[in-house]
Structure formats: C-alpha cells, structure tokens
Amino acid sequence: MPVCSLVSEDDSHKPIQLHHQQSVTLGRGPETKIKDKKCSREQVELRADCNRGFITVKQLGVNPTNVDNVVVGKGNQVTVKPGQRLYMVNQQYPYRVRFTEDTSTPRSAAELSKPSKRAHRMSSEGNAEKIKSPANTASDHHKMSDDSPPPKKIPPSGSDKSESAGHWSQGLKVSMQDPKMQVYKDDRVVVIKDKYPKARYHWLVLPWDSISSLKALRSEHVELLKHMQRVGDQMLQQCPDAHKLRFRLGYHAIPSMSHVHLHVISQDFDSPCLKNKKHWNSFTTDYFVESQDVIAMLEHDGKVTVKEGTSESLKLPLRCHLCRKEQPTIPKLKEHLKTHLPS
C-alpha cells in the first residue's frame, strides 16, 4: 500500500506521515510550526485513503481552510488529491499530499498468508454473504486450492428471448444472477468480477434493483450508492494485493452496458483485455466519474448530470494516468505502463 505524506509546500517543516484510515488533527502547533493565532490548534482533521490515493479534510477551526481556491467551511469535509493544494488557514500555509510506494517494509509471512484465508466473511453487514470463489484472476494461478470441478458453462435459463433481453447490452443482468459470477452478495447488491477485466483487479458492484443508468438516479438512491461504495471498499480489504496497488471506484459517464454498475478497478491496467483507446480513456479521463462525486452530486442536486461532450473524452490521445506522458499507440502505452508496475 502506498504511503501518504502531507508536504509543506513552503518547506517550513518535514513532511507529516498520514497512516491509512487514521484520523490526524493538525493546526497551530509544533508539528506544523504554525504560530498564527488565526489558525486553531485543531484546525483540520485529516484522514488518508492510501489505496485510493486521496485524503479527506474536515475543517474544525472557525477560520477558513482552503483547498485550491475553495473554502472548506467549518464542519465540512472534502477530499484532496495529489495535484491539489491545501491551505491550512486563510489561503496561507500551503500543503500538498503525496503518495509514494512503500518499498521499505517487506510484508511478514503472517500478513502474506492472511488474505488467502477467505474463511472469515466480510465483516460489517450481518446478512452479507461472501461467496466461496477466488476474488481475482491475478493470483488464481498460484492460489487455487480448489477442490471443486472447473466451472461448467450453463446456458442462461431464460429461454424467452425477447429481442431486448438477449441483446449484448443486457449482459450484466444475466451475469449478476449467475452464482458462478458472484463474488459477494447481500440484500441490496451483488459483486461480480468483470468478464473482461481491464486491470489485475476489476469488480463490478451492482444493485439488485434495476436502475438503468446514472440518469435514473435520484436522492432516494443515495444510501444505496453509499452502500455500493462501502462494498467496493470491502473488496479491497480482502484483496491480497490491495497494499501494493492503487484502486479507483467509479462509474462510466455513458456506459455501454445497461444496469448501473460501480467499477472497482486497480490502477495497474495490466490486462490483455485492455485493447483500445476507448478502453483506456473510459478509465483514465473525465469519462470515469468517482463514486464519491456521483454521491455528492446526488446529495446536492438530487440527480447526476454528465458534462456535455464527455463522450469526446474517449477520443483523447493516449496519456499515462500516472506521469501524464502521451503514448502513440496502445502497445507502446502498455510497454510504458510496465515501468510503473510495483516491483
């Protein structure tokens, strides 16, 4: 898992380590060397999500904390990603967040063996059910302690093939009902592995309720979407590689497949199924809308709007999502991505 540090941009003190999912309160004091009385001793509460590469910032003090040019506001919470600037108070004391790969601490044998013990079911919700199935393709090869016969292909039982039901765009509705595809389910959602994963880990979280697309979402769906995101986060908790890979959770602005689905995808993009520009840009441009942004939009506006011209994002030049370097072709891009893979 990457390590997060909060870096003072005017270099007034050493970077402050933020540990994954541990809240830290900062403000006027020795750690920041801020002596400004406008800055509360408890100005902000910070919490890093190292898997997903952002921190949340809650303003506790009365005077404004800013992210770029926007005031957070007392009691409010926002996220800060690399590239954004956090000002502790009054547009002063600039900070950046930085995520670096943790190469210093090799994992213990105990930690390594932990993820393969899949016996413990997913924790939080009572009626959740972790289905006995390897969670990913990448480690299956070495991990398969499988005593069951290889999965057989059973044709979909619904033989009443009305034209729309059999259409390729309805494929997710079929897959999500197939117990062999299900990796997790509870009373509200089901998780399946993407049939054509675009990275080492690529899951889809789908609600049982049929919601055709982002356009159909309303305020009443906020809780469901929050649950989908929680379930997506839980997938990372049981993912054996979550410590060394970054993940993003989000929706395609204009998906091809019907039925709302949350992508949970590792950021290695190391997959033979990633074949063309559309694949690439759908996960690395504005076409990919963060789960938290969808939820925020829904809470704020009661609906989700997609910026006009978002479909044009699919035609953008191939650009590395990590170093922003442009690549001429898909094969060259894939070659380039190898340079960013964790060792």
Place this chain on the structure above:
DNA sequence: GTTCTAGAAC
C-alpha cells in the same frame, strides 16, 4: 460490451 477486418500508418 466484444469480435472481425479493411485499410491507414509505419
């Protein structure tokens, strides 16, 4: 969403 392939790009 994928597969297939003509023809552009090299």
Place this chain on the structure above:
DNA sequence: GTTCTAGAAC
C-alpha cells in the same frame, strides 16, 4: 512487408 486502429456487425 507488418502493425495498429477504427468502424461495422453482433
């Protein structure tokens, strides 16, 4: 000549 893309068909 081969590689790669983009659009049609499914």
